[in-house]
Amino acid sequence: MSPRALRRDADPGRARQPEAGRRWPILVPAAAAVALLALPLLALLLRVDWAGLPRDIATPLARQALALSALTTSVTLVVVMLLGTPLAWVLARGSHPTVPWLRALVTVPLVLPPVVGGVALLAAWGRQGVFGAVLDDTLGVTIPFTTVAVIVAETFVALPFYVIAVEGSMRGLDQRLDGIAATLGASPLRTFTRVVIPLVGPGMAAGAALAWARALGEFGATITFAGNFPGRTQTVPLGVFAALEQDPDAALALSVLMLAVCLVVLGALRTRWLT
């Protein structure tokens, strides 16, 4: 659309829509994009056996996967918030020359293919890994194939989402507020917990929702690093993958459930994004 068309659009005296013949070069690809995104989700809803849904979700595979996903994503969320909030603050206010590098580092897992993340986690924390071998030798602790490995994988992929979102809110904060708190004698920790966190609450909630949804959907790093065992490392996405070849109805039912959860998360964030 040309700037002139836009101006005409804004002019209340004229017709609000330019003639259809001029708009199709934009509308047709836009409609194709909507179709590309919406049709598979619609197909999922059309294909699922609604009457059998409660039964499919109650199968042992689905129940175990749901319980495991609920547990691991909850723990992941706690870890992400405890570690991510201070990191976001460092990135938002830090003046050290390493800060831009740190920010770049945080972004890497965001764009890295998750399966590569899984390979990297194995290289680090696997039984033969750089640090995992030490853990195994000194403490007799092995991480792969355990629920802890699932949480590590989920934290690895979800933490950046939280940090980036919260850092954004923290940068938007008026620097004078925490400056005043400091001049009034508040320690950095007290300033952080009493002034900063209450002010960036909405940003933290949004970041937490995003990070949680990302952890819930985690597949590649989990199957690579944690393996696939029902009740121990088989989360919902791994369960969907396993069920697809064994019990397609259960796979569809779990998929619809995941879609519903995503819609709820988006609904909760609507004030942030959907306005």
Next chain:
Amino acid sequence: MSRTRALAAAATTAVTASTVAACSVTGTAAESEPVTILAAASLAGVMPELVRASEERHPDRDYEVSYAGSSAIVQQLNAGAPADAVVLAGETPLTGLDSSVDRGRVRIVATNTLAVTLARENPGEVKALEDLARKDVTVVLCAEQVPCGQAAQQVFERADLAVNVASYEPDVRATLSKVTSGEADAALVYVTDAATTDLPVLELPADVDVRNRYPAFSVNGSVAGGELVSELRSASSRALWREAGFGLP
């Protein structure tokens, strides 16, 4: 894993198909579409050699092989994946094949048995099949939807063993990779896969071993696919199968 592989295969097929189409316009080299073979993951070692033999026989044909777990292959076929020939690692997945898939006659082209592959230096100190039931031994198996997983379950049933399984992997290659990387102490894989590594191998007692039969068939009336299936049973192919450690029907 097999999902990524399937995607990669689909992408390669699309790219090659367009390259071939471009070639035929300018009238050079290969005139035909590539012959697509969907093969079980346990065939990744031997299939390239078998296909090379066919390529020598038909210089005008291009062959492409995509590997996945047998159940994933059946899933792909049911979803309409283009293929000329299919080779699976067991007969059970065939029961899941949709009746809408137009397949040729099923021929058994090879057989295979299982063996326990141990991690380097045998950290789990596994000396007999019974050791796999010890709590301190990390064992990985194929998932039960793929034939090597079903065969493994049968082995443990026959041996009356409750194994402490750490993970069910999507196909035999993924299972083997857990012991080659040293993350698991032992994996039950095909003898042919065990032979591709230099890791210690524990043979199964004859009374618990399971022999899988590999069915092959052409799809959608593909002539090239049908010919490949017969060629997989030729004398020269039999030599290749045997060399790779497979049994013959």
